[in-house]
Amino acid sequence: MKLTDFINIAKLRVDQLLRDYLIEQPQPATILKKTIAYAALNSGKQIRPLFVYLTNHAFEGAWENADAAACAIELIHIYSLIHDDLPAMDNSDLRRGVPSCHKVHGDAMAILAGDALQPLACELIATYPSALTAEQRIHMIQIISRASGIHGMAAGQALDLTGMQTLSALTEMYQLKTGALLSASVQLGAISANIADSSTLLALQKFAQCIGLAFQIQDDLLDIQGEVHLTGKPKGIDSLNAKATYPTLIGIDASQQKIQELFAAAFNAIHFLGAQGQLLREFANELLQRKK
Ligand code: IPE
Ligand code: IPE
Ligand code: MG
Numbered sequence: 001m002k003l004t005d006f007i008n009i010a011k012l013r014v015d016q017l018l019r020d021y022l023i024e025q026p027q028p029a030t031i032l033k034k035t036i037a038y039a040a041l042n043s044g045k046q047i048r049p050l051f052v053y054l055t056n057h058a059f060e061g062a063w064e065n066a067d068a069a070a071c072a073i074e075l076i077h078i079y080s081l082i083h084d085d086l087p088a089m090d091n092s093d094l095r096r097g098v099p100s101c102h103k104v105h106g107d108a109m110a111i112l113a114g115d116a117l118q119p120l121a122c123e124l125i126a127t128y129p130s131a132l133t134a135e136q137r138i139h140m141i142q143i144i145s146r147a148s149g150i151h152g153m154a155a156g157q158a159l160d161l162t163g164m165q166t167l168s169a170l171t172e173m174y175q176l177k178t179g180a181l182l183s184a185s186v187q188l189g190a191i192s193a194n195i196a197d198s199s200t201l202l203a204l205q206k207f208a209q210c211i212g213l214a215f216q217i218q219d220d221l222l223d224i225q226g227e228v229h230l231t232g233k234p235k236g237i238d239s240l241n242a243k244a245t246y247p248t249l250i251g252i253d254a255s256q257q258k259i260q261e262l263f264a265a266a267f268n269a270i271h272f273l274g275a276q277g278q279l280l281r282e283f284a285n286e287l288l289q290r291k292k
């Protein structure tokens with residue numbers, strides 16, 4: 001299958017599932033439903049779900065077994081973006097090319113949208129009909145919870161707010177705020193394809209951690225050099241918030257060099273997948289060139 005066809009199928013599946021759970025199923029609070037739909041149903045790149053499906057594909061898994069995990073990780077990611085943009089955090093007014101969630105629905109509703117998306121992610125994995133066993137579902141919930149909470153994204157976001165002085169502290173913070181969810185994505189994809197051995201999961205984690213760190217350095221560069229009509233985010237937010245970033249600590253050229261090195265290390269880590277890893281590699285290669 002061609003990568004573009006694969007991506008189209010994957011995105012259709014995620015969009016359908018998001019629509020089912022966020023719009024079609026009845027909910028008691030219409031205002032919360034509207035807030036969540038506003039933040040979730042738009043032009044996100046869906047990189048994390050794509051990593052779930054591509055990893056599932058690399059191990060010849062069934063699409064149906066990856067659906068819940070793909071959607072769940074995107075729900076966690078969307079929640080992280082809603083909260084990240086709040087005035088108490090990055091105070092950013094534009095997301096995915098439209099006013100940030102809190103600018104339209106208010107801070108309180110934006111906070112609650114995040115609160116509601118987190119348990120929904122776990123509910124989906126626990127209950128979504130598929131051939132996954134109870135043991136696989138528990139493993140997935142464990143991975144997603146650990147990657148989003150005090151050992152993962154939330155910890156990274158907390159450290160981000162305290163300001164990082166050294167490159168190693170900044171690197172560790174990036175691994176947490178961005179790397180952890182990407183690492184969870186490939187592990188979820190593997191589990192959905194009935195892979196559970198720890199050495200395979202570790203190799204995939206290594207791949208995703210390299211991509212995750214590179215992805216965040218690219219994000220830093222896009223904050224300086226990106227085009228708003230492509231990124232859908234304001235430019236210069238990091239300098240406005242006086243954030244130390246890779247480019248501020250080591251410069252633009254060294255940041256670009258680091259991205260190249262990290263992608264090379266990432267490709268190395270999944271060498272063992274052979275021909276079955278072709279689409280995963282192609283997708284990573286596309287990310288390397290990303291402008292949004
Ligand atoms: C933005 O993530 C936040 C970071 C971790 C850098 P994405 O660039 O994946 O955002 P969307 O989902 O496409 O909007
Ligand atoms: C990643 O960092 C944020 C999350 C983990 C949600 P940023 O704050 O740089 O992400 P953007 O630039 O707002 O998307
Ligand atoms: Mg932030």
Ligand code: MG
Pocket residue numbers: 084085090092
């Ligand atoms: Mg931000």
Ligand code: MG
Pocket residue numbers: 219220223
């Ligand atoms: Mg950023």
